[in-house]
Amino acid sequence: MQKISPLKTSLEAFKRFKVDRAKNIDLKNNSVATNPFGITFKGTVLQMDVFESASAKAPNKIIERMQEAGKLAASAWTGTINRISSVKENVIAFAGRIKNNTKDFIHMLNTTNVEFDFMKYNVSNLTRRPVSELGSMLEHQISLVKEV
Numbered sequence: 001m002q003k004i005s006p007l008k009t010s011l012e013a014f015k016r017f018k019v020d021r022a023k024n025i026d027l028k029n030n031s032v033a034t035n036p037f038g039i040t041f042k043g044t045v046l047q048m049d050v051f052e053s054a055s056a057k058a059p060n061k062i063i064e065r066m067q068e069a070g071k072l073a074a075s076a077w078t079g080t081i082n083r084i085s086s087v088k089e090n091v092i093a094f095a096g097r098i099k100n101n102t103k104d105f106i107h108m109l110n111t112t113n114v115e116f117d118f119m120k121y122n123v124s125n126l127t128r129r130p131v132s133e134l135g136s137m138l139e140h141q142i143s144l145v146k147e148v
Contacts, residue, residue: 126134
């Protein structure tokens with residue numbers, strides 16, 4: 001009886017993997033590919049167009065690069081305008097909120113009656129007043145509280 005070794009089983013698995021990979025590579029290399037003209041041939045696809053000369057394409061590269069640079073500049077300009085318009089809209093909305101909040105605050109100040117009576121009712125002034133006057137002041141303050 002033979003012992004099962006983890007090392008031996010992993011080596012066997014690796015060998016099977018290598019054989020399968022070699023088969024897959026051979027299948028890929030022997031596959032049928034098509035060119036842009038619809039003619040099929042056996043082998044790998046060519047990486048460049050062999051029907052056009054390289055010298056005829058050289059002047060077009062400069063024009064193509066200039067066109068690509070123009071497209072890039074137009075894209076950058078459009079992106080910049082979009083960003084500026086979105087920032088402008090955000091600033092306008094922020095300013096509108098500040099304006100409305102300020103209007104509401106001013107309206108609240110105009111409609112709110114604020115009195116600072118701490119000078120009128122300090123203890124030293126109250127001790128100098130007659131008791132009847134203090135009673136009428138207290139009744140007046142209680143009536144104001146009841147109205148609210």
